[in-house]
Amino acid sequence: SHSADNGVRMQAPTIHFQHVSMRTARLLLRPLQADDAVALFEMYSDPRVSKYLSRRQWQSIDQAHELIAQDAQAHATGRYLRLGIERTEDAELLGECSLHNLDPPSKRAEVGYALRASAWGHGYVGEALAPLVRFAFVDLGLNRLEADTDPRNSASAKVLRRLGFTLEGVLRARWIVRGETSDSAIYGLLRHEWHARVSR
Numbered sequence: 001s002h003s004a005d006n007g008v009r010m011q012a013p014t015i016h017f018q019h020v021s022m023r024t025a026r027l028l029l030r031p032l033q034a035d036d037a038v039a040l041f042e043m044y045s046d047p048r049v050s051k052y053l054s055r056r057q058w059q060s061i062d063q064a065h066e067l068i069a070q071d072a073q074a075h076a077t078g079r080y081l082r083l084g085i086e087r088t089e090d091a092e093l094l095g096e097c098s099l100h101n102l103d104p105p106s107k108r109a110e111v112g113y114a115l116r117a118s119a120w121g122h123g124y125v126g127e128a129l130a131p132l133v134r135f136a137f138v139d140l141g142l143n144r145l146e147a148d149t150d151p152r153n154s155a156s157a158k159v160l161r162r163l164g165f166t167l168e169g170v171l172r173a174r175w176i177v178r179g180e181t182s183d184s185a186i187y188g189l190l191r192h193e194w195h196a197r198v199s200r
Contacts, residue, residue: 018031021083022131026087029131031084032071037065037068039093040064041063045057045059053177056177078102079102082098083097085125095119111133111145111146111147113128113129150184151185157185
């Protein structure tokens with residue numbers, strides 16, 4: 001099994017994410033803050049946003065506060081990186097994106113993202129993920145990024161393909177959320193593929 005650990009892996013150096021931020025033409029990517037809780041709750045309590053996610057629709061703003069607190073701990077230990085997607089023109093939190101399931105020995109991580117429904121259709125997710133992917137390959141030295149999406153989520157698939165991700169397979173009946181079983185479409189992007197695209 002690839003997940004087996006025989007105790008011989010070298011301990012990877014600790015990465016700290018507390019002060020990571022990125023800017024694009026329209027966006028600021030930065031760690032979530034306490035005053036993001038209301039916007040975060042509005043997003044994850046929206047059934048349109050949670051429709052294709054592996055987590056249940058949020059029922060309480062306490063869940064937002066818990067996630068923000070968990071992020072602070074995770075960023076300090078390098079367990080994962082989550083950044084809020086803020087629109088610079090009005091400082092509105094549009095969503096979040098992340099690098100999680102980090103496996104430093106295998107130089108691999110998974111990307112995740114969510115955007116409030118009112119911001120759909122403006123290219124914000126692709127704009128946010130581009131510097132996150134660069135950070136993963138250049139700053140963290142990763143070799144592979146993965147994304148797990150619901151095959152019915154065509155908008156998510158389109159964003160990933162535009163960034164150069166390849167559909168590598170479908171894992172059947174992988175999630176059961178709210179009593180509904182769904183598949184996982186697994187996308188992958190390798191560092192040399194990304195480098196070839198950005199060098200063109």
